[in-house]
Amino acid sequence: MREGMAIPSARGAIPRARSQSPSKGRATIVTLSQLAGVSASTVSRALKNDPRISEETRNRIAALATKAGYTPNAFARTLSSGRSGLLGIVLGSVQNPFYSELLEEAVAQAAARGMRLLIVHAGGGPIEDRTAEALLQYQVDGCIITSAELSSNAVNICAANGVPVVMVNRIPRLHASAVACDNAEGGRELARFLVEGGHRRIAMVQAPARSSTGMERVRGFVEQLTALGLEPAMRMDGGGHYDGGFACGQEIAKLPPNRRPDAIFGISDVMAMGAMDALRIAGIRVPEDISVVAFDNIAAASHPPYGLTTIAQPLQAMVHRGLDILMARIRDPSLPDEAVQLRGRLIVRRSARVPGA
Amino acid sequence: MREGMAIPSARGAIPRARSQSPSKGRATIVTLSQLAGVSASTVSRALKNDPRISEETRNRIAALATKAGYTPNAFARTLSSGRSGLLGIVLGSVQNPFYSELLEEAVAQAAARGMRLLIVHAGGGPIEDRTAEALLQYQVDGCIITSAELSSNAVNICAANGVPVVMVNRIPRLHASAVACDNAEGGRELARFLVEGGHRRIAMVQAPARSSTGMERVRGFVEQLTALGLEPAMRMDGGGHYDGGFACGQEIAKLPPNRRPDAIFGISDVMAMGAMDALRIAGIRVPEDISVVAFDNIAAASHPPYGLTTIAQPLQAMVHRGLDILMARIRDPSLPDEAVQLRGRLIVRRSARVPGA
DNA sequence: TCAGCTTGTGCGAACGATAGCACAAATTAT
DNA sequence: ATAATTTGTGCTATCGTTCGCACAAGCTGA
Numbered sequence: 001m002r003e004g005m006a007i008p009s010a011r012g013a014i015p016r017a018r019s020q021s022p023s024k025g026r027a028t029i030v031t032l033s034q035l036a037g038v039s040a041s042t043v044s045r046a047l048k049n050d051p052r053i054s055e056e057t058r059n060r061i062a063a064l065a066t067k068a069g070y071t072p073n074a075f076a077r078t079l080s081s082g083r084s085g086l087l088g089i090v091l092g093s094v095q096n097p098f099y100s101e102l103l104e105e106a107v108a109q110a111a112a113r114g115m116r117l118l119i120v121h122a123g124g125g126p127i128e129d130r131t132a133e134a135l136l137q138y139q140v141d142g143c144i145i146t147s148a149e150l151s152s153n154a155v156n157i158c159a160a161n162g163v164p165v166v167m168v169n170r171i172p173r174l175h176a177s178a179v180a181c182d183n184a185e186g187g188r189e190l191a192r193f194l195v196e197g198g199h200r201r202i203a204m205v206q207a208p209a210r211s212s213t214g215m216e217r218v219r220g221f222v223e224q225l226t227a228l229g230l231e232p233a234m235r236m237d238g239g240g241h242y243d244g245g246f247a248c249g250q251e252i253a254k255l256p257p258n259r260r261p262d263a264i265f266g267i268s269d270v271m272a273m274g275a276m277d278a279l280r281i282a283g284i285r286v287p288e289d290i291s292v293v294a295f296d297n298i299a300a301a302s303h304p305p306y307g308l309t310t311i312a313q314p315l316q317a318m319v320h321r322g323l324d325i326l327m328a329r330i331r332d333p334s335l336p337d338e339a340v341q342l343r344g345r346l347i348v349r350r351s352a353r354v355p356g357a
Numbered sequence: 358m359r360e361g362m363a364i365p366s367a368r369g370a371i372p373r374a375r376s377q378s379p380s381k382g383r384a385t386i387v388t389l390s391q392l393a394g395v396s397a398s399t400v401s402r403a404l405k406n407d408p409r410i411s412e413e414t415r416n417r418i419a420a421l422a423t424k425a426g427y428t429p430n431a432f433a434r435t436l437s438s439g440r441s442g443l444l445g446i447v448l449g450s451v452q453n454p455f456y457s458e459l460l461e462e463a464v465a466q467a468a469a470r471g472m473r474l475l476i477v478h479a480g481g482g483p484i485e486d487r488t489a490e491a492l493l494q495y496q497v498d499g500c501i502i503t504s505a506e507l508s509s510n511a512v513n514i515c516a517a518n519g520v521p522v523v524m525v526n527r528i529p530r531l532h533a534s535a536v537a538c539d540n541a542e543g544g545r546e547l548a549r550f551l552v553e554g555g556h557r558r559i560a561m562v563q564a565p566a567r568s569s570t571g572m573e574r575v576r577g578f579v580e581q582l583t584a585l586g587l588e589p590a591m592r593m594d595g596g597g598h599y600d601g602g603f604a605c606g607q608e609i610a611k612l613p614p615n616r617r618p619d620a621i622f623g624i625s626d627v628m629a630m631g632a633m634d635a636l637r638i639a640g641i642r643v644p645e646d647i648s649v650v651a652f653d654n655i656a657a658a659s660h661p662p663y664g665l666t667t668i669a670q671p672l673q674a675m676v677h678r679g680l681d682i683l684m685a686r687i688r689d690p691s692l693p694d695e696a697v698q699l700r701g702r703l704i705v706r707r708s709a710r711v712p713g714a
Numbered sequence: 715t716c717a718g719c720t721t722g723t724g725c726g727a728a729c730g731a732t733a734g735c736a737c738a739a740a741t742t743a744t
Numbered sequence: 745a746t747a748a749t750t751t752g753t754g755c756t757a758t759c760g761t762t763c764g765c766a767c768a769a770g771c772t773g774a
Contacts, residue, residue, distance in 0.1 A: 026493075026518065028760055039724045044761060054722060074494040075441065076760030078432040079729045086475075086495075094461045095656065100451040103460075107479040116491050118443075119474045122464040134473050136383070137431040138443075160426075161383065242660060277662045299452065303599060305634045305662065385730055396754045401731060411752060433730030436759040 027068040036061050078139055086118045087326065088140040090154050092147035093124035095241045096270050097298045102146055102168065105319045113323060120154065132157045142326040144168055164329035168322045171212035172339045179322040182341040183213050186311040187220025189346055190265055190293050195228050196355045199263035199291055205238040205248045205275055207267045214267045217295055221265055233261045238271035245271030249278025263352065266294035269301045269310055276306060276351065291352035307350035314342045384425040393418050435496055443475045444683065445497040447511050449504035450481035452598045453627050454655045459503055459525065462676045470680060477511065489514045499683040501525055521686035525679045528569035529696045536679040539698040540570050543668040544577025546703055547650050551620045552585050553712045556648055560618035562595040562605045562628045571624045574652055578622055590618045595628035602628030606635025620709065623651035626658045626667055633663060633708065648709035664707035671699045
């Protein structure tokens with residue numbers, strides 16, 4: 001059926017078809033142009049609603065394209081236009097569901113803007129050089145970096161190649177914009193909440209120092225405590241994951257009751273959940289014996305056994321602003337780096353005693 | 358700096374430089390070829406270790422490439438070779454951490470094979486047509502579909518365009534290969550385990566019927582129960598998520614003790630965790646009053662409050678075999694569809710009474 | 715009536731890499 | 745010494761799109 005016996009063209013033998021034709025019969029702009037009897041450029045322009053193409057031609061071509069099941073080849077377009085429509089994304093460890101939720105949101109919002117996400121890296125391990133190279137190979141228009149850690153490598157590569165970067169849930173370093181929750185303010189709010197709730201001996205389950213957002217939360221929290229004439233009763237490292245939080249909870253549970261804190265600030269929900277579980281297993285009641293507050297508001301924080309009082313990160317808004325920033329810099333790379341902080345919202349649940357009660 | 362005053366070439370004015378050069382000074386094969394004083398083809402061949410290029414030239418070019426920070430342009434390569442090095446991935450809802458773990462594994466293993474993952478869709482919502490088109494636009498070499506649901510759309514598009522597809526954690530439909538845990542056998546194993554442990558009244562918290570893997574687990578489980586002369590005491594729909602499982606747990610807790618099941622089979626860990634929490638909140642002890650077993654072995658299943666006895670899906674192996682299948686079909690599209698089942702492993706923890714105890 | 719403008723298309727050169735074919739130089743066989 | 749190989753490179757077309765520029769037709773105004 002397909003051009004049955006090739007008619008030898010006037011210009012002589014056209015060596016069509018390599019060993020195997022790469023695009024197996026998929027319709028291209030050239031196909032369409034032949035069908036429509038116009039040039040390839042006209043088809044290209046008609047398809048992207050160039051105002052210079054007449055209404056009639058445009059409709060005719062559009063109809064033809066639909067009928068032929070035409071899909072533009074993103075690779076050819078990129079080669080020609082320099083824009084890939086791809087956003088690289090570096091994801092933090094799935095051990096923290098926050099990143100999974102972030103991913104889902106990012107995929108949806110990027111799609112709504114006509115962009116796709118190329119996963120550069122996911123997980124806790126270090127990001128290899130070869131991996132980061134993919135960013136360049138695939139000509140990503142921009143890059144989203146969510147991992148609170150391990151990012152600098154990718155950032156440098158992007159910066160060196162003029163790829164705009166936005167960090168989400170992370171404090172900006174050099175050469176990058178960032179969107180984050182106002183972590184310090186969230187920390188302060190939690191400190192006020194606990195102190196107003198009558199807590200005085202407060203333990204902190206911190207993330208590793210390389211987590212910039214975690215450090216901010218700690219900073220705000222301690223700052224506020226100090227302003228209220230208190231200081232943290234203890235600081236422990238929960239490693240950023242459930243198990244670490246659990247271990248901290250065990251430590252706390254081991255303390256004699258009179259030396260035990262009356263509240264725990266978990267720098268992230270997962271760690272707080274670990275700590276809560278350890279406490280309860282040790283027979284310590286939450287919140288009757290110890291209050292627990294945290295940060296993130298992941299889905300599990302609302303599960304009945306936890307009912308975690310926490311600062312909700314405005315995930316949707318963070319992704320939205322992040323993409324705004326990225327797209328703006330893709331259009332105009334001369335824009336200066338920008339850091340946005342979005343206010344989190346305190347979600348009061350049952351894991352901490354409240355002022356009134 | 359860049360070719361200061363363009364030397365008018367013999368063939369007349371060469372209109373170099375469009376409005377803005379797309380690749381801002383990034384080194385290309387042509388750059389290298391000029392530096393090395395050889396042709397572009399030679400560079401191309403040297404870089405991919407073509408045996409026809411002399412050792413010396415190859416080394417010289419390799420050194421040059423490193424120094425210039427050369428990165429091949431994947432888009433140009435694709436256009437020319439027809440292979441993009443991209444694998445599309447359709448992800449299930451992040452509400453089930455299993456998919457997040459799968460993603461992390463897939464990203465790592467794909468990278469090890471020199472492939473990148475393009476996220477086509479993530480999450481519970483339906484997959485839009487425009488979204489699925491991305492698969493074609495970006496010329497993905499193959500596609501991984503993990504969602505137990507919502508996949509048919511993407512599968513059809515891939516099939517229609519000759520893109521090999523492998524479904525992971527899913528029973529194959531038409532036009533696709535698949536890798537899954539041996540869900541039925543896992544179900545049987547759990548049934549034997551429970552019955553040997555002395556359980557007789559067993560409830561099942563099922564996933565929606567559209568989850569093919571879930572149905573398989575149920576099938577195997579019921580089959581084995583029947584073979585042992587029993588039948589499920591009740592079947593409930595947990596919707597595939599924690600909240601649904603929790604609701605089922607509440608239902609069960611409401612039953613008078615004599616009508617209560619003595620064991621629950623949660624079709625997935627998340628649902629079982631929900632059910633366990635509901636039971637415990639109602640004061641029902643696990644496993645003393647009711648045993649709970651499940652399927653998946655997500656990270657949280659091992660958390661102390663759950664200690665879930667479950668069938669571990671061989672995640673790593675599943676992804677590995679899935680990629681094997683995909684890569685083989687990318688090389689040779691004529692290969693027939695293939696369905697692989699991998700045996701899961703029973704992980705015994707504390708959530709269920711065991712035969713000996 | 716003809717210059718000058720608008721409007722709609724076509725031409726052809728990129729974009730960066732690949733691969734078939736041609737071909738020069740070096741090596742071996744006769 | 746000449747032909748037949750082998751070995752290493754270069755030439756060039758091609759992948760599908762985009763975009764600057766040229767250009768033809770239709771319209772307006774003097």
